[in-house]
Amino acid sequence: MLLTRKGQSGQRSAQRFSSSLTDSLSRALPTMDRRTFLKRSGIGIGAGIAASQLNLIQRARAADGADKAGGNGKIEVRRTVCTHCSVGCAVDAVVENGVWVRQEPVFDSPINLGAHCAKGAALREHGHGEYRLKYPMKLVNGKYQRISWDQALQEVSAKLLEIKKATGPDSVFFVGSSKHNNEQSQLLRKFVSFFGTNNCDHQARICHSTTVAGVANTWGYGAMTNSYNDMQNSKAIMYIGSNAAEAHPVSMLHMLHAKESGTKVIVVDPRFTRTAAKSDQYVRIRSGSDIPYLYGMLYHIFKNGWEDKKYINDRVYGMEKVREEVMKWTPDKVEEACGVPEAEVFKAAETMAKNRPSTVVWCMGQTQHSIGNAMVRASCILQLALGNVGVSGGGTNIFRGHDNVQGATDVGPNPDSLPGYYGLATGAWKHWANVWGVDYEWVKKQYASQAMMEKSGTTVSRWVDAVLEKNEFIDQDNNVRGMVFWGHAPNSQTRGLDMKKALDKLDLLVVIDPYPSATAAMAAMKVDGQELNPNRAVYLLPAATQFETSGSVTASNRSIQWREKVIEPLFESRTDHMIMYQLAEKLGFGKELVAKLKLVPGKGGMMEPEPESMLREINRGNWTIGYTGQSPERLKAHMRNMHLFDVKTLRCKGGKDAASGYDMTGDYFGLPWPCYGTPELKHPGSPNLYDNTRHVMDGGGNFRANFGVEREGVNLLAEDGSHSVGADITTGYPEFDHVLLKKLGWWDDLTEEEKKAAEGKNWKTDLSGGIQRVCLKVHGVHPFGNAKARAVVWNFPDPVPLHREPIYGTKPDLVAKYPTHDDKKAFWRLPTLYKSIQQKNVEAKLYEKFPIILTSGRLVEYEGGGEETRSNPWLAELQQDNFVEINPKAASDRGIRDGEYVIVSTPTGARIKVKALVTPRVGPDTAFIPFHFSGWWQGKDMLEYYPEGAAPVVRGEAVNTATTYGYDSVTMMQETKTTICNIERYTA
Amino acid sequence: MARMKFICDSERCIECNSCATACKNEHEVPWGVNRRRVVTINDGVIGQEKTISVACMHCSDAPCMAVCPVDCFYRTDEGVVLHNKDTCIGCGYCSYACPFGAPQFPSNGTFGLRGKMDKCTFCAGGPEENGSKAEFDKYGRNRLAEGKLPACAEMCSTKALLGGDGDAIADIFRTRVIRRGKGSEVWGWGTAYGKSPNPDAKAPTPNAKVPEGGKVS
Amino acid sequence: QDPGKPAAAAAPNVESIDILKQNQAERTRDQPGNNAPTWRIVKEGTQNYSSLPYKEAGILIQPKAQFPGQEHATTAGEAWRRYRNGPLITFGGWLLIAALAALLAIYVVKGPARNSIPPTGRLIERFTPTERFVHWSVAISFSLLGLSGLVMAFGRHVLMPLFGHTLFGWLAYLCKNIHNFVGPVFLVSTVVFFAVYVRDNLPGKSDLHWLSRLGGVLGKDKHASSGRFNAGEKIWFWGGLTVLGLVVSASGFVLDKLVPGMPYLRGDMQVAHVIHLIGAVLFIAGAFGHIYMGTLGSEGAYKGMREGYVDDAWAMEHHDLWYEQIQRGDIPRIRSREERPETGAPAKA
Ligand SMILES: Nc1nc2c(c(=O)[nH]1)N[C@H]1C(S)=C(S)[C@@H](COP(=O)(O)OP(=O)(O)OC[C@H]3O[C@@H](n4cnc5c(=O)[nH]c(N)nc54)[C@H](O)[C@@H]3O)O[C@H]1N2
Ligand SMILES: Nc1nc2c(c(=O)[nH]1)N[C@H]1C(S)=C(S)[C@@H](COP(=O)(O)OP(=O)(O)OC[C@H]3O[C@@H](n4cnc5c(=O)[nH]c(N)nc54)[C@H](O)[C@@H]3O)O[C@H]1N2
Ligand code: HEM
Ligand code: HEM
Ligand code: SF4
């Protein structure tokens, strides 16, 4: 019995040739009989047994390669990875004659098992790119005009050199991108360094910078400790400030699976989110009050003796100090500060304590505050108290943001560090000059001075002030005059009104992006009918997307995946690394930029560095974080053989890659960093960080010794017996360098060649990888030492995390009790205000004029500034208007009805027009606006300012036009999650 | 014989709209036509919110089929309710009759001008030759003929949406329900597949309804 | 039906009355895992949240509805389907067939109606060209609507088996478009018709008399006296043209989505459709009778409507009171003279 209604028609049609791009794939697939169909679709007898997850049975399809189209040679399937968030869902792109005609789910992927959210399911639209910028453009007399690439590169580089000559390299700011792949990210950091500045940044600043700093300072690495998959092992999960159902939807696959086996889920959020809808306990807190809540939990944990005393003793430094602070947070104070009654806090604490391993998930709800660094540390402390870190099913599952924000943070354009968190000290520069194959002295000459070379640049959250601030207050010679937006939207940074002023003051604005239109329109927008700075040069360069190149991308769980190139760059767009190379040539450092890289012909036969060779350069340099073992060959083998990896453990049960013969047995999928040593060492990657129940060559580890061996007489190293399985050293130990190796008598374990390279080096700078090899393979110890995690981070403004009220708040009484920090002078090169503004706000009684807490965040359909996703009609149709979530009570007090336009005003003077979504998702004191919109400016559509044909399908008011001042006291994270507003009916 | 059905597991569905966009993508469905849509009940109400993804349920005794003035619906061997756009006159009756709001029209219908009705095909194309360009243009891909399941269900972020043989997906669902001990409601099944006491319900005769172009073997 | 679904009433320890009032949160507290309150909402057809801005996007299942005569409420779409495919199409179809059969029977029994008074040769202008134009606009648009409507309603059962799918599909498509566009023409014609004809259709004393004798079927003389229009015609005017015309037009405008500002929800459409179909069937049945009377049922009437003139004899026989008025000179013999001054005398005088 045939499946099809029309008998042999499948075969018939397969013989007939048709040039149609769209249909021949389906025709090429033979009509199959029912048995085959049932087998493939997993509906057959037997296949359904015990399959409570459809994905499991669908994996059965992998075996017979149903997706590999036969017959027509022109159909190719290219495996790539979704570019819209850090989950890292794999996609098979079906390409016919160079056209992306279909996309198929990759059921084999252990990360997403074929699943997608709306954005991933709409990925193929990137192959159309109807609303993209199609050729370079330049702003002439207020309108964007088409120019040639040659002219664009010529003029942009000339302007850059002109600015550099006149006011120094630090007057240009480069905003890089977490959307770049690892190779491009590192190349951009190199590019910026060779231009001579540290004024570069990317999305991580306004995303997880507080996490990275807070967590790295607590125990070693600033990253998600476990994985989405590992959450299947958790017995309780607490989401605090994460709306994974919208922001990391496919992660929910693992969570819901766990939940079906009894895992308890708690969601702590000011809003009853789609994630909260899946929880067992929802806790509504006031935005910005995470620390009181977390300390409230810890209060009950300590009071009931639920903490893991042995773990704390062996592996944690400073818990007593924290405990002192915690015990001040009695239930009444907790309730006063965060609004949660004792019983609820107790229940959550009990759930987390009695269902171990339990994990904490956080995201922007914690990071985007002026005390973000302290909030994330409070979460770490909770997990340390419960002994949950370094445990499968436990950990801090910090869901990262953009598809490659982890990678860009690790190896990309950061103002305070060279790739791999080496910092900016002379030694770091020497290390990287060495890796990049350039002369250290030459690099130094590019900078204004060695001091500027070693001083952190300013941040993307503050570039506006770097332009506008009075020159005498900024910590560099001249203000920023030139901005290069290289894959970053403008509407993602706060204080839109000020940003417009800064854009108008610039001398040069370059936007290199497939969808540069948000920045373009904002820059071209006239103010009161006037163009304020007609002499300003504005250029738009069409970049290719990640589907038009290949390269590696690091998912939230640190797994690295390799994207195959799906299609050639569309229109006149060029890959980012080609643009970097071509600009570098014009700027005079082209040769240096690619000194150790292989050049290959790219679009139109023009040369560009080969992604594989760029990855090898990453492998050669990033010893600190173990980006060294992930050679292109290993990554590609993983991508081809996803079905060999276990969904729960991510481990390869055994198997060889047919194409390369590489044996993946024991590897973790995507070699989650740290994957130490050279690729030849075959470190399997680290699925869960700091897990001392495994051998280090098995992905095990312990907390990092990064802060010395003792402090004020207190031991900072791990206690005896607390070491990773099989380690030759069973006590705590410091990090390894040539001296320690020699002392221990392990020096001779190095080969002669390794000895040469390792002499005078440590585990981070030994380019041979010998030190790491000897530690890991020969002695089973961790190259970065074995220390305690720090509950007290003495180098931060609040060593013990303290609650401080947001700069803009609605509770003056609490400001009096928990005031913010003192103002800072030269902080990331800029004066930064805290108390002075907070005080002024209280005195001006802003809480009366703006009585509603305004928070912002994500919708599942759109990503980031949203220009890309709002240009995708499949997504745009689903969210056609920006809106504000407002509680029915707050709405009826104001006579606002659902679906009507309202004006949301904030103390900046901004008045934005959005639709009211009257919903109990938020409480009466809170309102929420998604931040993905742009294209309206305080009620007016900016369509006329867009480059022709490059406006997104849906436009709307950007919440960041209205957001206020406020920055984290360590990382300069912008305070986007808590500000204040008023909402009124809109009357035309 | 397989009887194709959908289950949307509301304990899992997170309103991610993947199903809706997967469908748009796979079949190049135009703006305004939504073969699948996602609906949230008790939105924002603590402890009461549930989300469901809904499309044509391919009813047993399909009201759309019964009211169509030109009888352009037919049912495949797998129980998939399909229609013939060549004969559809765009009268809208199917959309009045359908309990689930599945039938969609490309235009707004002033003067009754709606264009040809479009709805979820269970990714099974239409009466044109399997995999032909004509089939794709009118009905989208025919995944069933390729041995694949519906795009929406395959891409569902949480595997809340199950599409396939009714018995098989009910088994999967049942296993889940047993594991979690709740959420056993199979949404919409009563309406879509329940026995109808309606005398007007003719047993569908799939073969007879296949328009010219082939016979079922 | 719903496998595994716990019956709502089986919930222990909860009083049956309260059970229907409980919301999901309360139910979850009393009986974790029971989602009945949520599913009740679904089945009630509530408008829920959907990010799509389209109306009714948030309704999962249409609300329940029950048309007159239906035993219990079902999903509105299902109720409508049963009503349309059941009573409306069945009885409607039989009604039309019965009407035709009755007329046929009358014809067979009575044969073609003949005037008893021989023609005088003198003519009266019964309908001015305007009146005729208006009548035929109504008649033609009605016929188009009726025929096309019937094709839509009954073609599937009657014509499709004859024509086959494809041909019938084309026909139906044609009919549907004719119907949709002619509908407004019909309404306009009807309104003008009403304005032109209403004066002579106002009910009068003679109508009672006419009616009591059923237009001459009862009683001694063959003819009951009547004015320009007899009570039967007036009934057709008021009941048919005016009331049914309005009913089908109004409901038709809704179905055509021509009423500004209406949301056009499915429920509206179902009701409009039911009204439309009932109205249409009655109207068509009535029209059968009217057309019969205008042609076979009354000799000379058709000529009067086609050419405008009737013989004095015809007037005397059928509309004696009107004839008297003309004889008295209350009504001119030829009313359209002013428009056609060159026509001195009746063409066929
Ligand atoms: N669809 C979609 N997915 C994305 C992205 C996207 O743009 N669109 N972006 C990606 C990126 S870059 C990131 S960083 C992630 C972000 O992912 P998330 O952080 O999960 O998303 P948000 O919506 O920004 O914020 C999460 C929640 O924090 C809550 N919140 C607000 N204030 C507070 C507070 O003070 N305390 C607590 N506990 N919660 C608070 C908000 O109500 C919100 O529900 O998503 C990634 N995934
Ligand atoms: N109010 C408020 N503001 C926020 C947040 C919030 O929650 N509330 N969240 C913050 C967070 S967490 C983040 S991460 C930011 C995100 O905000 P952004 O990162 O600024 O927003 P995106 O739109 O994702 O910007 C990415 C840009 O890169 C472009 N792009 C994509 N692929 C490529 C490529 O391959 N090459 C190049 N050159 N360009 C490419 C896209 O077209 C897009 O213009 O927003 C922050 N802003
Ligand atoms: C005057 C006499 C009319 C008659 C006898 C008539 C008859 C009918 C009939 C029999 C149907 C089919 C019902 C079914 O299939 O169930 C129908 C449908 C319809 N009628 Fe009429 N109708 C008339 C007037 C109108 C008018 C004035 C309008 C609009 C202005 C109109 C608009 C419609 C519409 C929109 C439909 C739905 C079918 C479709 O859209 O294709 N009708 N009518
Ligand atoms: C298609 C075939 C039709 C024929 C042959 C026909 C014939 C006639 C004739 C002969 C008369 C004149 C009767 C008289 O002199 O007293 C008449 C009058 C009239 N007709 Fe028709 N007719 C037709 C259709 C219609 C239709 C479809 C309608 C209404 C919807 C209609 C409404 C009327 C009305 C209202 C009058 C005037 C009677 C009065 O005002 O009471 N006719 N018709
Ligand atoms: S946006 Fe994230 S969750 Fe959605 S498909 Fe892409 S990678 Fe997966």
Ligand code: SF4
């Ligand atoms: S869901 Fe609607 S369209 Fe689909 S078969 Fe049932 S009645 Fe027809």
Ligand code: SF4
């Ligand atoms: S719109 Fe088309 S499919 Fe629907 S009932 Fe009318 S003719 Fe049939």
Ligand code: SF4
């Ligand atoms: S089954 Fe296919 S046609 Fe139907 S909703 Fe899903 S993707 Fe769309």
Ligand code: SF4
């Ligand atoms: S894809 Fe799945 S989880 Fe997402 S809305 Fe659709 S059914 Fe729900």
Ligand SMILES: [Mo]
């Ligand atoms: Mo982010």
